[in-house]
Amino acid sequence: MTAEEIEKLAVWCAAAGVSEIELAEAGFSLCLRIQSANASSAAVSDRLRTEAVFKGVRAPGVGVFRLVHPTTGHPVVERGQSVRKGETVGVLQTGPCLKAVVAPADGALGAALVEEGTVVGYGTPLYELL
Secondary structure (H helix, E strand, C coil): CCHHHHHHHHHHHHHHCCCEEEEEECCEEEEEECCCCCCCHHHHHHHHHHHHHCCCEECCCCEEEECECCCCCCECCCCCCEECCCCEEEEEEECCEEEEEECCCCEEEEEECCCCCCEECCCCEEEEEC
């Protein structure tokens, strides 16, 4: 299941008033819990729908987002640069481990949405893709 499919599922669940769902298949399981402490389910649904529409580059995991490659000291990409699907546009650092942040589609890279050295979570929007 892709991140986009999970996001769509979350939007559908929120819109239907479902607060929890579990899916399991060979080698994969998913548990979604949609909580809204002080917000109505309509407000949560609108927020999730807005987030699901984002067409830019998202964090592939948890870590420190790097615009400058930690081993070379050079920027990974420049704003406005044309990128191809699968091309590295940033680095996610977790301890000594580095994970490439890749473009999900062809396009021109917009401004970074988070600053160098920011701790990000899975799915955090990092760049707009124009």
